[in-house]
Amino acid sequence: MASDVEIAQKFKPIPITDISNKLNIKSEYVHPYGRDIAKIDLAALNDKKNTKGKLILVSATTPTPSGEGKTTTTIGLGQAFTQLNESVCLALREPSLGPCLGMKGGATGGGYSQIMPGDKINLHFTGDFHAITSANNLLSAAIDNHIYQGNTLNIDMRQVVWRRVMDMNDRSLRNIVLGLGGKMQGVPREGGFDITAASEVMAMLCLADDAQDLKNRLDKTLIGYSYSGEPIFAKQLQVTGAMMALLRDALQPNLVQSFEGTPAFVHGGPFANIAHGCNSVLATRMAMHHADWTITEAGFGFDLGAEKFFDIKCRIANLDPDAVVLVTTVRALKMHGGKNKKQLEHEDLDALQQGLENLDKHIESVEMFNKHPVVALNRFASDTDAEIALIRAQCIKHNVSFSETTHHADGGKGAIELAKIVMDSVGKSKPFQPLYHLDMPVVEKIRAISKSMYGADDVAFSKQAEKDLLHVEQLGLSDLPICIAKAPSSLSDDPTLHGRPRDFEVTVRSIQINAGAGFLVVLTGNIMRMPGLPKIPAANNIKLLETGIIDGLE
Template identity: 50%
Template sequence: MLSDIEIAQKNVMDEITGVAEKLNLSAGDLETYGKYKAKISFEKLRELQNKALNPSERGKLILVTAMTPTAAGEGKSTVTIALGDGLRHIGKKSVIALREPSLGPCFGIKGGACGGGYAQVVPMEDINLHFTGDIHAITAANNLMAALIDNHLQQGNELGLDPRTISWKRCVDLNDRALRNVIVGLGSRIDGVPRESHFQISVASEIMAIVCLSKTISELKERISAITIGETYARVPVTFGQLKCTGAVAALLKDAIRPNLVQTLEHTPAFIHGGPFANIAHGCNSINATLCALATGDYVVTEAGFAADLGAEKFMDIKCRMNGIHPDAAVIVATVRAIKMHGGVAKADLSHENLEAVKKGFANVRCHIENMKKFGVPVVVAVNKFVSDTDAEVALVEQLASECDSTAVLCEGWGKGGEGAVALANKIVELCDSECDFKNIYSLDSTLEEKIETLAKEIYRADRVEFESKALKKLKAYDAAGYGKLPVCIAKTQNSISHDKSLLGAPSGYVFPVRDVQLYSGAGFVVAFAGDIVDMPGLPKAPSALNIDVDDNGCISGLF
């Protein structure tokens, strides 16, 4: 059996200009990066934005989310790509919109993020590694800001910025736990002002969020200027704009704000742009990529990170709310294997039929179906097929989904590509033609505390929220400073609906602990940290890097 990377390397790609023609884009609308990758020109980007922001001119938007992840795997990206290809199989003009993979998971524990089997986006190695340099540009811009802040301290600190309050972190797009907490400025007087500092992974940075939420360079600069970097000794907030260096940071991001165009193995166009994590950031691809897809396709298939309690909720309450869009239908990706793990089956025993575990574990899927319905979005369950699934287990999942007033559809995209997702594609077209009464889960007029409590109770099924005193004090300060009407972005484990990764299935009635909060005034939301989640992951005992290699011809192996 061929590995994912071997399948991708055997694929014969169309030149990107030919892929663009399927979207009525000309060579002049592109800036090519070799034969198979391109960015959209600023002129065409503005034209597509204007079209997509008119509800009567844009395509249907389909959000792919999932049940809570397990070590058995769910395959959300695979199903997203297969569905895009499947819609083309039934004669629909489909476009895919995905996030860019982070190097952290590629070399850490998760592996690549370009789909799998015969449902992949290509060139897979390029997309998984450096791609068009977007994440590197974001890293450089973030760290330029950090250098400018420390230089301001060194050169006299005209603003009276209290070093103890500086909240801006440096970043790197790798899993490196040793950088979570560092001391900078050690040495002699000319080496800087000593202070405690921190690193986070690039895809969790506020700059990544800003790039993904900004439509224009002007908006990008406004958001960068609005970033809160700390307080003066008199406890007055300081924004980055006060350093008067916003233009330099934006210059590093001028290309990173433009979406990237690639293709699937079946040559379906795919916009891949932006890569925020959904467990610690807002977890959606860029608004520019989504708008380009909506302006050029009749059906746009996008995904949000992890499960419906994380990426999908943030997609609705942050990205959609900020831009006046909403999904016309949602897909919850599930596997029989993952359902059985949530039902208490060990990974080593997942290949054995176990209907009782399917019944018990389906409670997790049910929660996510209910989550999507709370937003008024029609939903279908895509059962990502594994060879070990039995007919009885699949039939039981279909029955249980029906009892939730939903439908479960078998998807065999991994083994059959778009052909294996035709049934799912037909169901999605049906759902997109049905009524969607979209609504957000909370009002922006609620207090920040109330928004967090609403999410904890309505989406995570907690009984109540327990705020640590530090978090509560900061929330009250944000409200007093005029930030109380911002949406919230919960940072928590992806491995449970709750804050505790050991609580599988559908936990409820527990206390949801918020230990800290952080203002992302440029991105336009407040991050609340629950449980032991951190924004700089560490490497596992046996990282994926152990399996990756490259030969003298530049051929990479082991990427996934």
């Protein structure tokens, strides 16, 4: 089969104004970025609301290096709705340059189920990530400048919790010393970088209701403590107005299209293993406002992205999905059953049977939220009928619907059966039920997630985590939801444990207060908020051809 880049060259986007017309968005709200991309003014949300808008969440089993195709399935499902003449719009996250140039590669789908223009979306797009990076680092610069200029707020340099960010994987910047070089170069202190996708500014933009809500969130962002132990917030540094100026355009959702002309809002890009893993609330609402069906996804497996989708995004934004799709593959389940990545082309029913435990756990996890999933099998050419029959039988055992899809090779028509099953499933689930109540102690909320989503026996807290818990209580923030940062490749916090791990504890090493975003980030195991590059980065295979086409970006 041709590469994703070669397939993309077969499709020519229709003018973005034709896509906005499909959604009945008034022309005065459409701000084109060239011919293929547009920003949509938030004023478009003030028009008469579409009362028929339904929300479909796409998640997946635990990720493996073989790739599950969650984004590809989301796009293929949207194209299937289009082929069925349904009013539909996608709501997806923006790709980050870090994984794009690192291990993961592009994040615009695959095969004949892609959004376009893929090269622009995967690289600089409309500059949202750059704006978020700049706003974050303006606050960082203001903190260090305030200390240098006399420190009237008495900021304790040892207790500055706000970090710089960049949209790149660079492990060398995780922990650094700032201000070296003499008196004129600033005041030396320890600091470091996170990746932009893990920035609290990213989370705040993605969870904001509107510009005023974003400004309020920025104002109450905790940046550190004084020498007397008093909390210091971003508002006190008087730069949140400038941060808003940098974020003005980034707050507007981006409109693009799939190969088959399905509208797609692509906006915001927090990772699900180190952040809350969902596209912006504004983009989701914009899609639901202008289409009868909105299809969105949550990052990584259901235990990470989808749990946060329910417990953070749905709770904050008052959303409740009408259907849940759980994506899996034969290849991934065989890897969870112990099969080596190099041997996935060969039928192995024993390994697949072992790996089905991972699917079992995710089905159980969906049902903990009062939802009944539809399992979508993203079929690969090497999958055998016997293997697919085994997965189908397991779904029947759980009394959940199953659909074999071929959208990667066939586009929307390869997911039509899935689309029909999803539409038929609407109305059969109860209103979602969160895993925990916000008034529960923080420790118990963390235990509730770890035991129910991951299958842990218990949670162990480091000395640092215990100190962090005291800060949370002292600031009166114990009622915030929990955002657990965890290894995405395992249900546990140990990335080497595949399938359905049992008899393990989750280790919490620290807790970060994201007061502006409105949640607590719980760091477990060895998870890092600044990834590193692999031995052979994806960037090694990307090049600009003489024709102007970017090759290798997939």
